Amino acid sequence: MAGRRRTKHRKLVDKIKEDQRVSSVPDEQNSAAADLPTELLERILSPLDLRNNIRAAAVCKSWQAVATSVRKSNRHPWLMICPKVGNSYDFYDPGQRETYSLDLPELKxxxxxxxxxxxxxxxxxxxxxxxxxxxxxxxxxxxxxxxxxxxxxxxxxxxxxxxxxxxxxxxxxxxxxxxxxxxxxxxxxxxxxxxxxxxxxxxxxxxxxxxxxxxxxxxxxxxxxxxxxxxxxxxxxxVPPPKCTEYLPPDYWWKGKYMAEFNGDIFVVYTCGAVNPFVYKLDETKQVWVEMRSLGGMTFFANFLSSHVRVDLKGKMRDNVYFSKVLYYGKRCVTYSVDRDRYYPRKQLYDWGEEDPFQSVWIEPPEDA
Structure with missing residues (x-):
């Protein structure tokens, strides 16, 4: 009886020791990762895109500090708003929700x-x-x-x-x-x-x-x-037109349509005041427009004159369509979430075909913004 107990006790001790060895491996790996020189870590983490940078920051505290210091995000465009009178043009930053003004008599x-x-x-x-x-x-x-x-x-x-x-x-x-x-x-x-x-x-x-x-x-x-x-x-x-045109009345098929390119792919956004926007991606091999149920981390900046697509934007700007309309005394752009299938704010329907097509344009900010 005592022999059986000693055998069980030995097995239990061996099991605990083995579990300790297994559980110690991640700690050893984390310790080795934490011991890397800061300069080397910066060289390793600097080329990473935003998503992989965030993942690397979860390794340990030292990696988090370095990843945060070298973290990069793409710059989003600003909305340049033309004046109805005069030469003062507003530049709205949708990320900071701030507006700057420039006097440009050259554009008269x-x-x-x-x-x-x-x-x-x-x-x-x-x-x-x-x-x-x-x-x-x-x-x-x-x-x-x-x-x-x-x-x-x-x-x-x-x-x-x-x-x-x-x-x-x-x-x-x-x-x-x-x-x-x-x-x-x-x-x-x-x-x-x-x-x-x-x-x-x-x-x-x-x-x-x-x-x-x-x-x-x-x-x-x-x-x-x-x-x-x-x-x-x-x-x-x-390539047949996007299927959403069947929802649009005959006198509306030209309105509220936006097109942009990103990394060789072509995207369009169709809008109608009665329904939420449709987002499509061109499949040139199959000669068809494919409806997108998610933007996959991209952000679409829609405008009559010039539309843009960006990835790796910080904060809550991802997975949204930004329209060139600013509400609440210049504090907020109208956006549409593809994943949630709703406008923000959603107090009203937006008839983009009725917007002044030459009133604004999305433009990249200056380097020293």
């Missing part, structure tokens, strides 16, 4: 066409002059006069970059469009007329984004035209 009698990389593309209706302007450095770069009446017009990169191309597509007839391109420093625009294999009606509400050497143009009815800058070919894709 000009209309904003597009914004990217901290630059504005503007036009003067009387002279048909088109020019770039940086509201932060006050630098101005002129372009040749565009003879044809331009409607939707965009550019690919800052005009100080070798990759900058200015692009516009204009309606000739239901089966033909005129594509015009220009680079800073050119003496004139290059215009080519293309015949469409499928109907494509372009206009002021056509949405245009640039991705991987191609301009994607979403027409008012929802058909997609593509201009390839590498070979100079224009084509209308056989």
């Amino acid at each position: 009698d000009s209309r904003i066409c597009h914004a990217k990389d901290g630059w504005l593309l503007l036009s003067k209706a009387r002279t048909r002059r088109i020019f770039f302007f940086s509201p932060y450095t006050l630098e101005l770069i002129k372009l040749p006069k565009l003879q044809s009446v331009h409607e939707a017009i965009v550019f690919t990169a800052a005009p100080t970059s070798d990759n900058c191309i200015v692009f516009t597509v204009n309606h000739v007839n239901p089966m033909a469009v005129a594509v015009s391109t220009c680079r800073p420093g050119d003496d004139a625009w290059t215009t080519i007329i293309f015949e469409n294999q499928l109907p494509f009606v372009s206009g002021i509400c056509t949405k245009i984004v640039f991705s991987k050497g191609r301009f994607y143009c979403l027409s008012e009815p929802g058909w997609l035209g593509v201009y390839n800058t590498n070979n100079g070919i224009w084509a209308v894709l056989s």
Whole structure:
């Protein structure tokens, strides 16, 4: 009997010792991780994106301190609001909910066409002059006069970059469009007329984004035209318009539509005052728009003139669509949560098709913001 007890006692002691050895491994690993020099930890953690940085911060206290010190998040755009009278432009920071003002007499009698990389593309209706302007450095770069009446017009990169191309597509007839391109420093625009294999009606509400050497143009009815800058070919894709158009009345299908590019992917947001927004991603392989039930950590900044997509934003900005409307005396933007399928605030329905399309634009903040 005593022998059995001693045997059981030995087994119990051995089990406890083994459990202690197993449980001590994480402690040893954590101890080794904590003993890494700060300089080495900074080199290890600096390249991490926001999500992995947060995970690394959970290893131990020393990792948390270093991860926090090198933590990076992408910068979100600011909303530039044009004045109805005068030259004072407001710049609203949706992250801090603060507004700054700049007096920009250089923009008098000009209309904003597009914004990217901290630059504005503007036009003067009387002279048909088109020019770039940086509201932060006050630098101005002129372009040749565009003879044809331009409607939707965009550019690919800052005009100080070798990759900058200015692009516009204009309606000739239901089966033909005129594509015009220009680079800073050119003496004139290059215009080519293309015949469409499928109907494509372009206009002021056509949405245009640039991705991987191609301009994607979403027409008012929802058909997609593509201009390839590498070979100079224009084509209308056989991608049916997003299904949400079946919910929109015939006189509404051109309103409240936004388009953006991110990492080679094309996204659109369709809105209607009677229903919540629809978010779609282009599957070019299957030639179809796929509805997104979640933004997967992305943030969509929607605007008539220029929409943007960002990832790795701090706080509660992720997984939302930010619309270019500021409420409560400039304290808050109207947002829509895709995951929760609701507006914030949700006291009313928002008819984005009724907004002044040229009243505001999303633009990147200055480096020393």
